[in-house]
Amino acid sequence: MIPGILKFALVSWVVKAVANVKMCNKVYSVRGEARRILFGIAWPFLLNIFWEPKSISILRHQYWEYNEKIEIQNRRIAGRKANDESWLPLKTYNTSRNLFTKAAPASRSPITTGLYATALILSTGLFAVYYFDSRSALHRYVIMPVLRQTLDAESSHKLAVKVLRSGLGPKDPVTDDENLTFNLWGHQISNPVGLAAGFDKDGEAIDGLFDLGFSWVEIGSITPKPQPGNPKPRVFRLSEDNAIINRYGFPSQGHATVLSRIRARLPIFLAGEQETASLRDGSLLAVNLGKNKESPADSVEDFVAGVRTFGPYSDVLVVNVSSPNTPGLRGLQNKASLETLLTSVTQARDHLPISSINSQRPRLVLKIAPDLDQSQIEDIAGVIMGTGIDGVIVSNTTIQRPSHLKSASRTEIGGLSGSPIKHYTLTAVKTLRANLPSHIPIIGCGGISSGEDALEYARAGATMVQVYTSFGYDGVGTCRRIKDQIVEKLQKEGTTWAKIVEKAVDEFSLKDELPKVKPGEGTVNQLIEEAEHLNKLLDKFGSKMDSVNDRTIAAASQPML
Numbered sequence: 001m002i003p004g005i006l007k008f009a010l011v012s013w014v015v016k017a018v019a020n021v022k023m024c025n026k027v028y029s030v031r032g033e034a035r036r037i038l039f040g041i042a043w044p045f046l047l048n049i050f051w052e053p054k055s056i057s058i059l060r061h062q063y064w065e066y067n068e069k070i071e072i073q074n075r076r077i078a079g080r081k082a083n084d085e086s087w088l089p090l091k092t093y094n095t096s097r098n099l100f101t102k103a104a105p106a107s108r109s110p111i112t113t114g115l116y117a118t119a120l121i122l123s124t125g126l127f128a129v130y131y132f133d134s135r136s137a138l139h140r141y142v143i144m145p146v147l148r149q150t151l152d153a154e155s156s157h158k159l160a161v162k163v164l165r166s167g168l169g170p171k172d173p174v175t176d177d178e179n180l181t182f183n184l185w186g187h188q189i190s191n192p193v194g195l196a197a198g199f200d201k202d203g204e205a206i207d208g209l210f211d212l213g214f215s216w217v218e219i220g221s222i223t224p225k226p227q228p229g230n231p232k233p234r235v236f237r238l239s240e241d242n243a244i245i246n247r248y249g250f251p252s253q254g255h256a257t258v259l260s261r262i263r264a265r266l267p268i269f270l271a272g273e274q275e276t277a278s279l280r281d282g283s284l285l286a287v288n289l290g291k292n293k294e295s296p297a298d299s300v301e302d303f304v305a306g307v308r309t310f311g312p313y314s315d316v317l318v319v320n321v322s323s324p325n326t327p328g329l330r331g332l333q334n335k336a337s338l339e340t341l342l343t344s345v346t347q348a349r350d351h352l353p354i355s356s357i358n359s360q361r362p363r364l365v366l367k368i369a370p371d372l373d374q375s376q377i378e379d380i381a382g383v384i385m386g387t388g389i390d391g392v393i394v395s396n397t398t399i400q401r402p403s404h405l406k407s408a409s410r411t412e413i414g415g416l417s418g419s420p421i422k423h424y425t426l427t428a429v430k431t432l433r434a435n436l437p438s439h440i441p442i443i444g445c446g447g448i449s450s451g452e453d454a455l456e457y458a459r460a461g462a463t464m465v466q467v468y469t470s471f472g473y474d475g476v477g478t479c480r481r482i483k484d485q486i487v488e489k490l491q492k493e494g495t496t497w498a499k500i501v502e503k504a505v506d507e508f509s510l511k512d513e514l515p516k517v518k519p520g521e522g523t524v525n526q527l528i529e530e531a532e533h534l535n536k537l538l539d540k541f542g543s544k545m546d547s548v549n550d551r552t553i554a555a556a557s558q559p560m561l
């Protein structure tokens with residue numbers, strides 16, 4: 001016989017699990033699921049400590065009444081009187097009480113019952129708001145300010161990763177508006193808002209982050225060997241300026257640990273064929289590669305190792321040569337060093353086998369700093385075109401300090417991010433766009449905290465955007481809020497994200513890198529997309545033929561019976 005409270009827990013867990021599956025694209029991990037079960041069992045217990053639901057008390061009373069009747073019958077059968085206390089006091093049934101079998105008081109005042117009912121409705125409502133509405137004011141105006149007042153920047157960062165890792169983080173259950181979709185490298189991406197590197201450095205909360213509605217989750221930067229990063233304190237809030245200064249210096253658990261985490265997600269999802277390594281429709285998983293502090297400044301080995309390790313498990317690999325907190329790293333943006341580096345990583349990528357997850361090789365993207373001048377950006381564009389890099393993220397944090405910064409921490413050493421850097425990054429996007437052909441997408445990142453900011457990047461020719469600092473300040477609803485604001489603007493203007501990007505890219509990109517097509521034959525972009533699509537199909541076909549061949553060879557080598 002299952003005790004009532006366990007039944008309650010079981011039902012509540014099933015409801016929660018069904019809601020998860022239905023609303024969040026089968027978001028499962030073994031550890032996450034174990035936590036969900038524990039939580040499903042724990043929260044009715046917690047509720048029960050404060051309040052015993054009336055319905056459960058009533059059921060228990062009926063159960064005791066039934067027991068009493070049986071007992072009285074037994075006494076009659078044994079020839080005793082029903083109220084014979086010398087046999088066995090009937091009260092025994094009602095006095096074997098513990099926390100979960102305690103009878104409700106015989107009569108409860110309507111006020112108390114009203115208070116309990118209100119408490120239940122409120123707590124259930126708050127839980128529903130917390131869990132199912134990532135954009136709720138609860139997160140932005142209650143949880144985040146409380147965190148800022150009580151924890152330092154690094155501790156709240158760690159806590160946020162833990163909550164999102166646990167499977168108990170909130171969800172964005174709203175399907176993305178179709179005006180947000182766009183095409184990137186042959187994939188139909190569901191919205192243009194991604195999460196930048198540095199939040200989930202060790203790939204602990206990949207699914208928790210996708211649950212918040214990001215279409216691109218970038219984990220890392222990851223270094224080959226584990227390293228602790230710079231001494232603490234190393235992250236500083238500049239609240240008056242909506243900014244952060246960090247000098248983390250790539251704390252990383254290293255390739256092996258992060259790889260095992262990424263691989264642990266796979267068995268749950270791999271029943272069917274996957275479009276992308278994110279294992280979600282319309283989303284991409286990116287891995288940001290860093291280098292160890294003690295590796296030689298101009299060596300490319302750490303990046304090549306990253307490509308080999310994470311290539312088969314990611315949609316995008318980001319070569320990060322722009323963090324200001326690793327000595328010598330930004331020097332790799334110089335023309336000669338960059339040429340060597342990008343040639344090595346593209347070769348390593350091209351030698352990877354086709355991934356068995358998404359039947360592709362990963363895209364390679366370069367992440368640059370916002371502190372480059374016009375001629376440096378022109379050089380970088382030249383190297384990108386010559387080496388076959390697939391895209392660029394503009395940009396990382398800046399070492400500049402605008403004079404208008406107000407916060408006391410503005411003099412800290414490290415990279416500045418957030419609202420004050422938008423001017424620098426947008427300028428860099430425009431300069432780079434003018435030096436890159438239209439088929440190489442730019443991903444805009446820096447100071448984006450609203451739909452209008454994101455659209456500014458799109459109008460400058462960025463195919464999509466990433467956020468970090470605004471997510472750190474506004475919390476889990478940031479992605480949903482920015483998407484809603486974009487949709488509102490798009491509807492007002494009667495256009496779509498893809499159309500805005502296409503117009504800007506056509507207008508501002510470097511021209512004439514490919515022979516012009518005759519009118520009526522489609523745009524260069526369309527031809528490139530078609531070629532990429534064809535390439536993808538051929539890759540898939542090739543890997544299927546390989547597996548058929550393997551099976552044929554295996555069958556042929558079986559002894560004949």
Ligand SMILES: Cc1cc2nc3c(=O)[nH]c(=O)nc-3n(C[C@H](O)[C@H](O)[C@H](O)COP(=O)(O)O)c2cc1C
Pocket residue numbers: 196197198199201220221235244246248250288320323367395396397416417418419421445446447448466467468469470
């Ligand atoms: C605390 C913190 C840590 C970061 N760590 C990394 C990192 O490890 N690798 C990286 O490429 N960028 C890192 N970044 C840079 C962000 O990915 C992003 O490029 C930058 O913050 C600009 O975007 P934002 O203004 O929206 O924050 C970090 C940023 C912050 C604030």
